[in-house]
Amino acid sequence: MDRLEELESISVFIFREAYANFKNLGMLWSMGKDSTVLLWLARKAFYGHVPFPLVHIDTHFKIPEMIEYRDRLVREWKLNMVVGSNEEALSAKRTFPDGAVDRITCCSLLKTQALTNVLTAKGTRYRFNHNTDRYEPEENPEPFTGVIVGARADEEGSRSKERYFSPRDRQNEWHIAEQPPEFWNQYKTDFAPGTNVRIHPLLDWTEVNIWEYIERENIPTVSLYYNQGNGMRYRSLGCYPCTHPVKSEARNVAEIIAELKTGKFSNVSERAGRAQDKEDGGGLESLRREGYM
Numbered sequence: 001m002d003r004l005e006e007l008e009s010i011s012v013f014i015f016r017e018a019y020a021n022f023k024n025l026g027m028l029w030s031m032g033k034d035s036t037v038l039l040w041l042a043r044k045a046f047y048g049h050v051p052f053p054l055v056h057i058d059t060h061f062k063i064p065e066m067i068e069y070r071d072r073l074v075r076e077w078k079l080n081m082v083v084g085s086n087e088e089a090l091s092a093k094r095t096f097p098d099g100a101v102d103r104i105t106c107c108s109l110l111k112t113q114a115l116t117n118v119l120t121a122k123g124t125r126y127r128f129n130h131n132t133d134r135y136e137p138e139e140n141p142e143p144f145t146g147v148i149v150g151a152r153a154d155e156e157g158s159r160s161k162e163r164y165f166s167p168r169d170r171q172n173e174w175h176i177a178e179q180p181p182e183f184w185n186q187y188k189t190d191f192a193p194g195t196n197v198r199i200h201p202l203l204d205w206t207e208v209n210i211w212e213y214i215e216r217e218n219i220p221t222v223s224l225y226y227n228q229g230n231g232m233r234y235r236s237l238g239c240y241p242c243t244h245p246v247k248s249e250a251r252n253v254a255e256i257i258a259e260l261k262t263g264k265f266s267n268v269s270e271r272a273g274r275a276q277d278k279e280d281g282g283g284l285e286s287l288r289r290e291g292y293m
Contacts, residue, residue, distance in 0.1 A: 029054040
């Protein structure tokens, strides 16, 4: 068993443990490479079927190609897709692109608060109806008790403090010091009522592992990751006002892997192109304590 097979086996096990232990389970899908690998692994874990809804927190400022890619796979793979937003903040134009708040506050409103509303079923959720081919308001939504997330420990400092099964309180807040220990592949899955649990099947994967797996499995990814002829590509995806492409000649997965292993990005942070990280002192722990992804 090579390293990718080992990581795949652990992730599939975590998926099945989560499905067996949490009644109302959902999985965040941002359309980025990590959560798309997560989606691929979910389909493997359950033999081609994803037995829980996918959740996308739509800030309404995502790069258009990301939304096009989302809806194409939703249709092709017959995915159960749920979308939620902070409609109150968007209607009031309390966003960074509208000049009303700074980037960190914008993330808090459009991502953290929107996620909390979706998980607790307090905000309007829209579910894709494959019969009508459109998103429609979800009737009688129930709170999610567990949510699967594509976070990796190597991606950003605060994520390295996560567990495979990481509890949040009733307000969706993260208390780092109170996380249960995880020794010898033993995981706590029994939590007090009202606890929302984040599940991280990709926790021990690296950026290189992700791309190597994408190459091996031939996983479809959004075109933004590749140089389209202008000498630029995105290394990390997010909202267009705060996410910037990097200079790169990589036009395919093999060339991206070479860049990461021995090239210009071998010692450069994956999220170096995220402007909100710089405003938060280079990390996202303050936001993630409040419930950010």
